[in-house]
Amino acid sequence: MNNDYLKNLLTGPDxxxxxxxxxxxxxxxxxxxxHTEGIIVETEAxxxxxxxxxxxxxxxxxxxxxxxxxKGGTAYxxxxxxxxxxxxxxxxxxxxxxxxxxxxxxxxxxxxxMRKRVDKEKPIHQLxxxxxxxxxxxxxxxxxxxxxxxxxxxxxxxxxxxxxxxxLIVGTTRIGIDYAEEDKYLNWRFYLKNNKAVSIY
DNA sequence: GGAAGGATGCACT
DNA sequence: GTGCATCCTTCCA
Numbered sequence: 001m002n003n004d005y006l007k008n009l010l011t012g013p014d015x016x017x018x019x020x021x022x023x024x025x026x027x028x029x030x031x032x033x034x035h036t037e038g039i040i041v042e043t044e045a046x047x048x049x050x051x052x053x054x055x056x057x058x059x060x061x062x063x064x065x066x067x068x069x070x071k072g073g074t075a076y077x078x079x080x081x082x083x084x085x086x087x088x089x090x091x092x093x094x095x096x097x098x099x100x101x102x103x104x105x106x107x108x109x110x111x112x113x114m115r116k117r118v119d120k121e122k123p124i125h126q127l128x129x130x131x132x133x134x135x136x137x138x139x140x141x142x143x144x145x146x147x148x149x150x151x152x153x154x155x156x157x158x159x160x161x162x163x164x165x166x167x168l169i170v171g172t173t174r175i176g177i178d179y180a181e182e183d184k185y186l187n188w189r190f191y192l193k194n195n196k197a198v199s200i201y
Numbered sequence: 202g203g204a205a206g207g208a209t210g211c212a213c214t
Numbered sequence: 215g216t217g218c219a220t221c222c223t224t225c226c227a
Contacts, residue, residue, distance in 0.1 A: 044208070053208070064224060082221030084209050101208060132209050176208050
């Protein structure tokens with residue numbers, strides 16, 4: 001698959017900037033023999049060491065969080081509430097636990113399959129409007145943990161065709177991390193303005 | 202071996 | 215807008 005261009009976009013020391021540049025790119029999967037694809041419309045940045053909301057904060061290193069210390073472009077898939085799979089992109093160099101959570105997609109391909117997996121009655125923009133739902137719609141689960149998003153052909157990221165206007169990017173506080181004390185007020189959640197597929201807008 | 206938790210989703214008011 | 219079901223994994227003893 002792939003190239004240095006994408007690697008440069010997805011890896012680096014500034015996880016917040018990467019969270020912004022991920023907006024407008026496509027997340028693709030080829031699972032169960034079906035290609036599904038959607039434009040990333042919502043992300044959140046998690047900065048390892050100094051961020052209380054991050055699983056790997058204060059250098060916490062366990063079997064679960066070790067993937068976040070991998071090199072940029074690695075997928076970190078984590079099971080939440082025993083039910084929902086959440087998809088992250090690890091973004092920093094090996095040894096530093098930064099990651100971007102992908103919270104919502106606007107489906108562009110494989111929509112029949114997504115409907116089958118989620119709910120065949122739902123309108124397109126409600127198939128991936130939430131981190132748990134998007135992984136379900138795309139068939140992602142923990143076997144895709146540690147997958148290389150830059151080189152895999154099973155789960156990968158495609159750069160956006162056209163540039164996203166900065167004015168369309170909205171920054172706001174992150175969701176579902178009330179336990180993170182003051183860090184929950186950081187404006188590290190980003191989404192595309194006026195996009196129906198965003199989980200809360 | 203077991204207790205605790207959790208980056209949600211949905212039903213319901 | 216708010217409340218809560220839910221259940222697998224993780225981590226510690």
